[in-house]
Amino acid sequence: MLCTRIRTALSARLDGEELPPGLTARRLETHLADCRDCRRWEARSRALTAGLRRAAGHPEDEVDDPAAADALLARLRTASVRPGPVPPGGVDSGGKRAG
Template sequence: MLCSRIRTALSARLDGEEPPPGHTARGLDGHLAACADCRDWEARARRLAALTAGRASADDREPGASADALLARLRAVSALPGAEDGDRVGEQAG
């Protein structure tokens, strides 16, 4: 199965939505067990979800300020020891 379809289903699961047709929790877990790239993708998606949790309501009050605060938090996390190059937010591969 294509990883892009798995990642779409993982995204739905992270959002608390039903998986797309043809996907089950067991199937997703089986793919994650066998695919390091998708495990890494899910870990990054979970970190991003944790960093952005609760930001939607704050965005309604002060969109510019909350965006700046979020970017600062993401930059701080990407600068932590052990952060891999692919995990750095806002940097492009050269």
């Protein structure tokens, strides 16, 4: 089975959604048992999800709330760092080397 399909299913599972058609939980677990890359991807995705929930001030088991998502986005916008000057040899926002 293609890892991209598995990762789509893992993402759905993390979001509390149903698995894609034709993919069962058993097939997903079988693939994970055999695929180190997908296990690593799942671990990183879980860590990212948990970190975002902590940053939003939500416990791990709290369901998603649109108002909470809006509040998190607002906090991220106010905390965002404004771009400063590009050091010689650095990369500017256009992806071009400066200097």
